[in-house]
Amino acid sequence: MNEPIKICVLADQHSLYDSRIYWKEAVSLVKKGYQVHYICIGEDDDSGITDEGVHYILIKRKKYLKIRILNYFLKRVSFISSEYNEAVNYCKKINADVYHVHDARINRILNDLKSISPHAKFIYDVHEPFDKNLKDDRFKNSKIPKLITNYYADYIQKWEYKKASYYDYILTTDDGLYKRFQQNTPNVKIDIIYNFTNLEKEREYLSYEKKIYDAAYIGGISKIRGALIAIKAAKLIVEKIPNYKLLLLGKIYDLELEDEIISFIKTYHLENNIILKDFIPHQEVSKFYNQIKIGLNTLLNVKAHEEIIQIKLFEYMNFGIPIITSDFGYMKQYVEENNVGIAVKPNDENLLANTIIALLKDRNAFEVYAANGINAVNEKYNWNKMEQKLFYIYENLLNEK
Incomplete structure (x- = not known):
């Protein structure tokens, strides 16, 4: 009996039952016959299989210090375990055929994932303009000078583009994101999977x-x-x-x-x-x-x-x-x-x-x-159309593999 094709979905800023990641993409991929594992970093610590057949691992974000910025840097120390180290260890056990990554933060372990599964295919799913969100929302009322926060946002955005350039495929949720990644990662295949309704x-x-x-x-x-x-x-x-x-x-x-x-x-x-x-x-x-x-x-x-x-x-x-x-x-x-x-x-x-x-x-x-x-x-604006497009992209990637 052939082993099922394993898909590992990773997210950092979304919940297990996210409307796009879970109810659309993951559930559709299970329906297609793939074995889907969803690793989600957040506020909970749990694992199991959902009613829809998605294997899930919830990793609780580690907080060693109360001050957010100090906690951030502490987890960069090599001997301090972070939630990302935990995610990599789970990925070693799964050994997926395709890694479907959501959220820019996951990119910090991209090299680790590629070394675990050198023959796997990698999809980057982009939901939002990272730099604009930082400037408009995250740092809007910051006490740090705008010159510094803007520089940081631009730096992080360039880092995301650089990481995205190592993927086999980029998916975006809309035309605006499609255009920006098409311009900044020209050597990667890119397409739009709109967030159309499934209700x-x-x-x-x-x-x-x-x-x-x-x-x-x-x-x-x-x-x-x-x-x-x-x-x-x-x-x-x-x-x-x-x-x-x-x-x-x-x-x-x-x-x-x-x-x-x-x-x-x-x-x-x-x-x-x-x-x-x-x-x-x-x-x-x-x-x-x-x-x-x-x-x-x-x-x-x-x-x-x-x-x-x-x-x-x-x-x-x-x-x-x-x-x-x-x-x-x-x-x-x-x-x-x-x-x-x-x-x-x-x-x-x-x-x-x-x-x-x-x-x-x-x-x-x-x-x-x-x-x-x-x-x-x-x-035109229904998930069935996007589901077929998603299947087509996966089949082409797996055929290349």
Whole structure:
């Protein structure tokens, strides 16, 4: 009996049940007949096999010192064990045929992985513009001079390109990332595996009247993603529509922002109008999508947001949810080309409030946007199309092997 082809997926900044890594790519590869091992560095320590047949190893991030930067350098000392050493040891046992790497940090063990399995193929899956995220978010309020943080971000980005040049294949989630890696790693095969939705079977086609939430934002909640603007707009809307309900569904990583949001809600007595829900499992998110009238994607105009396309746009379309998005980048392009919503200037709560009110009142436009979204997903923005592309890439790589 032939040994199954082994795929080792490695991630550092994502959870086990990540919507792209797990529910799309890993589950699809299992369905194709590959043996998939998912090594995930994060906050948990566990291993086993999921119901979908994915072998998983969760490695807890090691914290020797309380000060983050000191902890970072300590783990660079050769005799100090790190989570990456642990990942390499697991990879030795797996001895995979293909290593599918997510997150730039994993690149620090790329040479080790190649020495473990010299005949394996390596895929690098790029989700975000690393340098722009560092400048726009991570270091935005840093006490370190911007000259230094910008230099560091540029240096790290060049390091990522250099590492990416040693892969056999690069996958990106959208056109912007495709263009930047095509320019900076010209000798590596590259393609786009869009983060299209895989939730078509979860639609309930609820009527407008049966939907609970007038508007919602789904995803990680932060200032640069427009959370405060949506909340301030809600206060203005409630003055005209007292029963207006805004759902914010996602993790708030900034404790100061969380305090600010809760304080704002209490100050203006919006407890019945603004509903905060933390991260929920992928299997449960559809029940919320089915109950939303308008999907918000009013991200602030920062460099990183110009380059990427957010998965929530395809999810909104899938459930027939008209979209209000920011008027720049790929988000504007997708919304307007498919006529599934409205693009507005971000960071303006008055404009957002008026746009939401107008769309809630215009049932004709609402129904047109909703129908167009469902049709767009049925015809082109669905995971089935990307799944076939993923299989084709894997088959070609393995044939080369």
